[in-house]
Amino acid sequence: MSQLRSTLDFLVYDWLQGEGLTARTRYADHSRETFDAVLDTCERIAREKYAPFNRTVDTEEPRFDGEKVILPQCTYDARRAYAEAGMLAAGKDAEWGGMQLPYLVEAAANSFFACASVSMGSNLLTSANANLLLVHGTPLQKQVFAVNELEGNWAGTMALSEPQAGSSLSDISTRALPDGDGFESDPLGARYRLKGNKMWISAGDHELTENIVHLVLAKIPGPDGKLIPGVKGISLFIVPKKLVDAQGQLTGERNDVALAGLNHKLGWRGTTNTLLNFGEGKYPVRGDGGGGLDGQGAGAIGYLVGQPHEGLKCMFHMMNEARIGIGMAATMLGLAGYYASLDYARNRPQGRPVGEAGKDATRPQVRIIEHTDVKRMLLAQKAYGEGALALNLYCARLVDDGRTGTPEVAARAKLLLEVLTPICKSWPSEFCLEANSLAIQIHGGYGYTRDFPVEQYWRDNRLNMIHEGTHGIQAADLLGRKVRMQDGAGLQLLAATINATIERALQVPQLAGYANQLAQALQDVGAATKAAWATANPQEALANAVPYMQAFGHTVLAWMWLDVALVVLARDAALSAPAHAGQMGAARYFFHYELPRIGAWLQVVRQRDMTCAELPEDAF
Numbered sequence: 001m002s003q004l005r006s007t008l009d010f011l012v013y014d015w016l017q018g019e020g021l022t023a024r025t026r027y028a029d030h031s032r033e034t035f036d037a038v039l040d041t042c043e044r045i046a047r048e049k050y051a052p053f054n055r056t057v058d059t060e061e062p063r064f065d066g067e068k069v070i071l072p073q074c075t076y077d078a079r080r081a082y083a084e085a086g087m088l089a090a091g092k093d094a095e096w097g098g099m100q101l102p103y104l105v106e107a108a109a110n111s112f113f114a115c116a117s118v119s120m121g122s123n124l125l126t127s128a129n130a131n132l133l134l135v136h137g138t139p140l141q142k143q144v145f146a147v148n149e150l151e152g153n154w155a156g157t158m159a160l161s162e163p164q165a166g167s168s169l170s171d172i173s174t175r176a177l178p179d180g181d182g183f184e185s186d187p188l189g190a191r192y193r194l195k196g197n198k199m200w201i202s203a204g205d206h207e208l209t210e211n212i213v214h215l216v217l218a219k220i221p222g223p224d225g226k227l228i229p230g231v232k233g234i235s236l237f238i239v240p241k242k243l244v245d246a247q248g249q250l251t252g253e254r255n256d257v258a259l260a261g262l263n264h265k266l267g268w269r270g271t272t273n274t275l276l277n278f279g280e281g282k283y284p285v286r287g288d289g290g291g292g293l294d295g296q297g298a299g300a301i302g303y304l305v306g307q308p309h310e311g312l313k314c315m316f317h318m319m320n321e322a323r324i325g326i327g328m329a330a331t332m333l334g335l336a337g338y339y340a341s342l343d344y345a346r347n348r349p350q351g352r353p354v355g356e357a358g359k360d361a362t363r364p365q366v367r368i369i370e371h372t373d374v375k376r377m378l379l380a381q382k383a384y385g386e387g388a389l390a391l392n393l394y395c396a397r398l399v400d401d402g403r404t405g406t407p408e409v410a411a412r413a414k415l416l417l418e419v420l421t422p423i424c425k426s427w428p429s430e431f432c433l434e435a436n437s438l439a440i441q442i443h444g445g446y447g448y449t450r451d452f453p454v455e456q457y458w459r460d461n462r463l464n465m466i467h468e469g470t471h472g473i474q475a476a477d478l479l480g481r482k483v484r485m486q487d488g489a490g491l492q493l494l495a496a497t498i499n500a501t502i503e504r505a506l507q508v509p510q511l512a513g514y515a516n517q518l519a520q521a522l523q524d525v526g527a528a529t530k531a532a533w534a535t536a537n538p539q540e541a542l543a544n545a546v547p548y549m550q551a552f553g554h555t556v557l558a559w560m561w562l563d564v565a566l567v568v569l570a571r572d573a574a575l576s577a578p579a580h581a582g583q584m585g586a587a588r589y590f591f592h593y594e595l596p597r598i599g600a601w602l603q604v605v606r607q608r609d610m611t612c613a614e615l616p617e618d619a620f
Contacts, residue, residue, distance in 0.1 A: 089130075090105075159198040175220070194278045195279035217236060256280070418482060568587075
């Protein structure tokens with residue numbers, strides 16, 4: 001992981017000036033030394049507790065014996081080491097047992113775990129679950145549920161999807177009814193009884209912790225006693241696997257949350273993925289009548305979070321954080337494949353150079369890294385992976401600015417992050433997956449076997465275009481909402497920020513051509529945005545939302561590489577350090593091979609091409 005560490009050090013300290021965050025009150029107790037200590041610790045744990053077992057958790061999938069989920073011992077050991085290092089509460093307030101680390105440092109530290117074994121992971125959902133409760137929960141909900149999660153005693157999930165609804169949250173059917181006449185008197189929050197089914201719940205059941213805190217979306221009755229259709233009727237509930245009292249102690253009673261089955265996935269096999277039934281009666285809970293669900297109080301007990309009918313508003317706090325985390329997971333899988341294929345290319349002899357000398361079979365074979373096409377594939381992986389890492393860390397820095405910057409800085413950061421979040425999640429998910437495909441190609445036939453890790457990296461990464469909002473949903477969000485919100489203020493701010501980099505790069509002879517190329521790309525994206533909405537018809541505008549997002553993302557990544565290149569040349573104009581030469585090589589690759597691709601993507605957007613949208617079903 002030494003190459004990853006040096007890349008992180010450059011991006012966090014040299015490029016993003018992370019050490020300067022210690023001048024802010026929230027981070028005043030920290031220094032470069034404390035940041036480095038966190039990175040050192042996480043790198044060591046990832047190397048010792050995660051990386052050696054990445055294949056183990058892939059082959060020894062979670063099993064359900066009818067009562068509990070069986071996981072390999074290495075998963076327990078890894079989670080314990082992560083929790084004991086304090087990483088579940090790394091960025092939280094000191095009053096909640098946190099280290100008050102900048103999110104930039106927290107994200108960089110967690111990257112080691114995603115690179116070492118993504119499906120053992122960094123416990124993203126537990127941390128995000130606690131974060132949501134610290135923002136929207138009552139004081140007692142924070143103390144009982146969030147603190148136990150941050151201390152590593154309990155785990156957390158996000159239960160949104162349902163078998164019949166998928167990503168269409170307006171169609172969820174899980175319902176919650178008040179638990180008797182005194183439902184509002186429970187100290188843990190207004191108490192409801194939930195019935196329904198949730199699908200694709202990561203870490204939905206296991207024995208890694210003594211309890212699991214499910215955050216569940218369900219519909220409650222409106223003032224007329226009827227369920228409100230659509231997303232307006234959705235509320236959010238804490239539904240613990242095991243019931244607790246107001247002091248946070250387990251009561252010894254199981255809540256009516258039953259594991260209906262495990263989903264067996266292409267990748268991420270080390271993460272338990274579940275179908276959960278709420279209120280089916282497998283674990284009946286005795287209560288005060290169950291709000292009329294039946295005479296035995298049937299239904300899982302849940303406690304309302306926030307206000308009624310504002311469940312999505314609360315949940316999006318967790319979903320946006322999760323989307324940045326998924327972007328980082330995709331990025332690190334891309335880089336893991338890059339490091340593996342780079343090592344293979346440096347050590348695998350095969351073939352001879354192109355030209356007359358290559359025809360001499362008596363000459364020794366060369367290492368495949370000496371072949372130009374292998375260099376092309378390595379450079380593409382480097383450009384994708386390190387560029388995506390720069391984007392993710394840039395967004396992490398925006399989170400810090402949004403939390404701790406001056407009012408003007410904070411407002412700017414939050415608006416930029418709104419626009420960039422779909423790109424931060426989707427671009428690494430698509431192009432770092434392509435990096436994994438190239439890693440397999442470099443290994444040749446060996447890459448398609450389980451003798452080498454690159455096939456697992458590809459399988460693990462294929463999920464990231466799907467979960468926490470599919471590629472198509474991210475694209476519709478970007479073109480349909482993010483670039484148009486506040487009359488385009490977010491897009492205008494992003495353009496101004498990119499133009500500031502362009503102006504600086506124009507003053508550097510080695511970069512002036514790239515600056516002009518990026519300026520043209522930015523102008524083309526702006527023109528395509530206007531053309532897409534020229535008729536104000538959403539069907540026409542969004543018919544090519546994914547190509548739009550691909551072009552938009554490539555433009556953003558070109559900006560990342562140009563901005564990084566400015567810092568590289570400022571520190572090492574002669575590119576005497578191999579790492580700096582590599583970064584400039586990746587930047588050149590992106591501008592020569594990747595940015596020109598946006599023309600074809602934007603053409604169908606500008607023309608509002610309806611080829612796909614208008615093809616009748618029976619023509620397929």
